[in-house]
Amino acid sequence: xxxxxxxxxxxxxxxxxxxxxxxxxxxxxxxxxxxxxxxxxxxxxxxxxxxxxxxxxxxxxxxxxxxxxxxxxxxxxxxxxxxxxxxxxxxxxxxxxxxxxxxxxxxxxxxxxxxxxxxxxxxxxxxxxxxxxxxxxxxxxxxxxxxxxxxxxxxxxxxxxxxxxxxxxxxxxxxxxxxxxxxxxxxxxxxxxxxxxxxxxxxxxxxxxxxxxxxxxxxxxxxxxxxxxxxxxxxxxxxxxxxxxxxxxxxxxxxxxxxxxxxxxxxxxxxxxxxxxxxxxxxxx
Amino acid sequence: xxxxxxxxxxxxxxxxxxxxxxxxxxxxxxxxxxxxxxxxxxxxxxxxxxxxxxxxxxxxxxxxxxxxxxxxxxxxxxxxxxxxxxxxxxxxxxxxxxxxxxxxxxxxxxxxxxxxxxxxxxxxxxxxxxxxxxxxxxxxxxxxxxxxxxxxxxxxxxxxxxxxxxxxxxxxxxxxxxxxxxxxxxxxxxxxxxxxxxxxxxxxxxxxxxxxxxxxxxxxxxxxxxxxxxxxxxxxxxxxxxxxxxxxxxxxxxxxxxxxxxxxxxxxxxxxxxxxxxxxxxxxxxxxxxxxxxxxxxxxxxxxxxxxxxxxx
Numbered sequence: 001x002x003x004x005x006x007x008x009x010x011x012x013x014x015x016x017x018x019x020x021x022x023x024x025x026x027x028x029x030x031x032x033x034x035x036x037x038x039x040x041x042x043x044x045x046x047x048x049x050x051x052x053x054x055x056x057x058x059x060x061x062x063x064x065x066x067x068x069x070x071x072x073x074x075x076x077x078x079x080x081x082x083x084x085x086x087x088x089x090x091x092x093x094x095x096x097x098x099x100x101x102x103x104x105x106x107x108x109x110x111x112x113x114x115x116x117x118x119x120x121x122x123x124x125x126x127x128x129x130x131x132x133x134x135x136x137x138x139x140x141x142x143x144x145x146x147x148x149x150x151x152x153x154x155x156x157x158x159x160x161x162x163x164x165x166x167x168x169x170x171x172x173x174x175x176x177x178x179x180x181x182x183x184x185x186x187x188x189x190x191x192x193x194x195x196x197x198x199x200x201x202x203x204x205x206x207x208x209x210x211x212x213x214x215x216x217x218x219x220x221x222x223x224x225x226x227x228x229x230x231x232x233x234x235x236x237x238x239x240x241x242x243x244x245x246x247x248x249x250x251x252x253x254x255x256x257x258x259x260x261x262x263x264x265x266x267x268x269x270x271x272x273x274x275x276x277x278x279x280x281x282x283x284x285x
Numbered sequence: 286x287x288x289x290x291x292x293x294x295x296x297x298x299x300x301x302x303x304x305x306x307x308x309x310x311x312x313x314x315x316x317x318x319x320x321x322x323x324x325x326x327x328x329x330x331x332x333x334x335x336x337x338x339x340x341x342x343x344x345x346x347x348x349x350x351x352x353x354x355x356x357x358x359x360x361x362x363x364x365x366x367x368x369x370x371x372x373x374x375x376x377x378x379x380x381x382x383x384x385x386x387x388x389x390x391x392x393x394x395x396x397x398x399x400x401x402x403x404x405x406x407x408x409x410x411x412x413x414x415x416x417x418x419x420x421x422x423x424x425x426x427x428x429x430x431x432x433x434x435x436x437x438x439x440x441x442x443x444x445x446x447x448x449x450x451x452x453x454x455x456x457x458x459x460x461x462x463x464x465x466x467x468x469x470x471x472x473x474x475x476x477x478x479x480x481x482x483x484x485x486x487x488x489x490x491x492x493x494x495x496x497x498x499x500x501x502x503x504x505x506x507x508x509x510x511x512x513x514x515x516x517x518x519x520x521x522x523x524x525x526x527x528x529x530x531x532x533x534x535x536x537x538x539x540x541x542x543x544x545x546x547x548x549x550x551x552x553x554x555x556x557x558x559x560x561x562x563x564x565x566x567x568x569x570x571x572x573x574x575x576x577x578x579x580x581x582x583x584x585x586x587x588x589x590x591x592x593x594x595x596x597x598x
Contacts, residue, residue, distance in 0.1 A: 001327050003567055041566070046541075049512055049565060050357050101328075101567065231355050231362060231564040234327075236320035236340075238369045239355035252348030254369060 001104055001234075002027070008096045009062065009074055011089070016153045017081050018124070019090055020057070023100060025075040029059035034132035035107025035225055035263040038075065039233035040089075041099035048085045053230045053258070055128040055202070056103060057157075075102070078156060080124045104233050108132050108200055108223055108263050110139060115196040119145045119166075120187055120211050122203025123154045128225050128263075130157060132200055133166050144169065144190065148183025148207065152176040184210040191218040201225070209274050212266050222266040228257045235259030243270035297581040298588045299574070301335070301555050303533050304456035304481035306390050306417045308335035308556060311589065312546065312574050315537050315560030316341055316394035316420060316460070317366065321380040322387065328567035333574065335556060336390040339376070341422050343395070344402050344409070346372035356493050356502035361514030361539070362561055363491050365505030368396060368425055373409045381413060390417035392458065396425065403435075403445050407453040419453050421446065421480075424462030424487035425509070436462040436487075439474035450479030458535065460484040461526070463515075468522045469529040476530045484535040484558065485526055486519045512561040513539040520548050527553030527594065541569065543576020550577075553594040 009022040039051040054077040061071035081090050092098070110117075110132060117136050119129045126147055136143045144167045149155050151174050161168050169186050170178025179186065184207065191197065195218065201211045202225035215222040228240040235256050242261070244253035247270040255261065255268070299310040313336040319325060322337045331337060349369025356363045371379065373395075384391045393416045397403035403421070410419050423436035423445055435445045446459055459475040461468060463486040472483055488509025493502040501507075519538020527534050536554030540546050541562040549557050562569040577589070586592055 003328050046360050046513060048357060049360055049362060049561070051565065099566070229353060229355055231364075231561075232318075232324075232567075234320075234324045234567070236318060236324045237355070237364070237564055238349060238366050239364060241349070241352060241354065241369070243352075254348055254352075 001031070001102055004028070004100045004102075006098060006100065008092055008094055008098055009072075010094055011092050013090070014078070015156055018078065018153070018156055019081070020076060020078050021089065021092070022074045022076045023098060024072055025059070025100065026073050028075045028103065029073055032056055032059050032075070032103040032131075033107040034110065034135045035128045036103040036105050037128075037233070037262060038077065038100045038102035039104065039230070040077070042085045042088050044097070044099075048088070050231050051101065051233065052085050053233055054079055055225070055262075056131055057127050058131050058134070075100070078124065078127045101233060105258055105262050106260065108135075108225070109265070110135050110141075112198060113139050113141060115198060116194045117141045117143045118187065118190055118194070118197050118199045119143065120148075120183055120199060120201040120203070120207075121145065122148045122183060122207040123150070125201070125203030125207070125225070125227070126156060128202050129200065130161065133161055133164050137164050137166065143167070146171070146183050146186045146190065147178075148172070148186075148203070149177075150174065182210070183207065184214060187211060188214050191215075191220055195220075199223070202227075205274055209271060212271050212274075215266065223263055224266050224269070225263045226257050226261055228262070230258050233258045243273065244268060245270055295587070297578060297586055299578060299581070301589060301593075303535065303556050304418055304458060306336070306392075306456055308390060310335045310574050310577070311550065311556035312570050312577070313392070313556065313558050314338050314563055314570065315558035316422065318560040318563045321376070321384070322391075323380070323383045325563070325567055329571050331387045331389050334389060334570050336392050336417070337384065337387065338392045338420060338558065339380070339384075339394055340370050341368050341394045341396050341425070342370055342373050342376050342406060343368065343397060344373055344406050346370065346375060351504040353503050354505070354508075356508070358491070358493050358510065359514060361510050361512030362564075363493055363503055363508035363510055364488070365503050365508035367505070373406055377413060381415065385415050391415060392418045392420050394420040394422055394460070396422040400445055400448060404448045404452045407449045411452075411454045416455065418456040418458055418481075419449070420458040420460055420484060421449055422460050422487075424460050436471065437465050439470050442471050443474040443478040446475045446478035446480055456481045458482040458484050460487055462487045463518060463522055464490050469525050472526045472529050476532055480532060482533045482535060483526055483530060484537060486515075486522050486538050489515050489518065511539070513541055513545075515539045516545060516548075520552055523549055523554050524552040524596070540573065541565065543573045543580060546573050546577055547580060547592070550589070550593050551596050553596065555593055
């Protein structure tokens with residue numbers, strides 16, 4: 001991990017309220033893994049005070065231009081405008097100076113090559129799943145993506161997943177794109193059809209809780225990427241902890257989601273409180 | 286400053302001494318914002334800062350408070366972590382091996398749930414030769430025991446400091462809470478009870494509400510407010526304490542850049558601690574150290590002691 005003082009390559013709105021930001025980051029990709037995140041400093045002046053966590057969408061190189069210089073490496077994030085920090089980000093342009101810390105945290109474990117892989121993304125939760133899909137496809141896995149959103153505006157980057165060779169299934173609450181209904185209904189059907197599979201998910205907490213319940217029912221291994229508020233992103237502040245499995249008042253267990261996570265194997269989490277409140281922090285890790 | 290200029294200009298003496306500990310410069314992290322040091326090694330050279338201050342240590346591991354624990358506010362943040370820490374045994378076993386490798390004084394912040402536990406942790410610190418000093422926390426606003434209860438009552442503060450002073454064979458820094466009517470009364474009490482230095486301030490008790498859910502934004506209802514929002518309060522209190530006691534004072538509260546640290550030094554703090562700014566920028570302390578040095582050079586000051594306490598009335 002490294003603290004980059006760098007600049008924006010591009011920042012474009014890709015769907016109402018959703019932006020893709022490409023940031024110059026030499027050497028970033030060689031250390032980055034699907035499911036990790038960055039802490040992004042929105043602007044040098046205050047407010048906002050704290051950096052914001054964002055999942056890594058992808059890393060890559062800009063094509064070399066005719067100046068003969070080596071290709072420039074970038075990290076790309078996708079974010080939703082939900083508050084003051086992301087509103088300021090939406091106004092940033094090519095060449096603006098920014099700071100980022102990363103890659104941070106523990107990402108998805110995609111070493112198992114057996115069986116089918118199903119990725120379940122809700123809205124901005126699809127962000128870390130794109131890099132994951134790439135790694136799983138490279139591993140020779142068959143990958144299916146189930147993508148859910150409130151409306152068609154929440155469904156992002158479908159063609160990019162398809163270009164990787166991923167089969168995509170879309171559901172929206174209002175039926176404006178794909179099937180009308182919840183993405184978890186699609187998951188249940190898929191697990192009935194492909195019982196030997198592994199599930200990876202990221203999205204709003206109630207969706208994660210529903211995905212967890214379904215995976216328990218079908219005895220399917222599940223890895224989940226959590227979105228938590230963070231101050232430092234490096235395990236120092238202990239502000240982003242989540243309850244671990246077996247947590248009790250007498251014997252509490254808090255896991256640091258920036259350092260131990262943000263990706264957890266679902267059996268290591270205490271699900272009793274997850275999903276009881278709907279948190280949507282607009283692209284947090 | 287350009288490399289060339291650095292060569293020509295004589296570098297000012299930035300070293301200070303706090304309670305018998307020699308620091309290469311007056312800048313160190315505030316407890317609870319720097320983990321156990323190792324978390325920040327990818328970003329800064331530990332041997333460039335004045336000291337390392339550990340997360341608060343207790344006799345047994347402590348799980349901390351329910352979540353959510355943090356919320357951003359206007360130029361500040363509220364936290365109610367609840368002193369989550371690994372406990373003194375795990376600290377010695379897992380955290381000291383790294384801290385032993387660093388050529389920088391290590392200050393162990395510590396607390397207890399009871400008076401006896403304060404004394405016991407102090408004794409345990411004697412067994413760690415690489416710990417340069419203890420920083421006694423009697424000021425955490427987020428736990429019932431082990432914190433503010435001791436820090437708000439001059440008599441209780443005096444009692445705990447006296448006990449720890451008896452048990453700790455190392456320099457003792459006492460960290461005060463701002464959540465009192467008159468901080469000078471507590472400062473005087475802890476000095477008389479044997480504090481070798483005073484650190485002030487800890488966080489201010491605050492509260493923030495989510496207007497959509499109408500619930501407090503952190504589970505503990507109230508939390509400790511830190512960051513630039515509290516700096517003027519901190520500067521005022523440090524100034525008051527410096528006027529009251531004769532032991533060195535470490536200034537803490539909303540320091541983000543060198544100019545902020547200079548305010549504390551000018552009112553008489555002999556050193557400063559940087560807290561929330563470490564979260565905002567993990568290299569903040571290095572920028573602050575460089576900025577203080579540049580200021581001294583620009584002002585023609587050879588020794589930082591000529592700046593400390595130079596407030597003009």
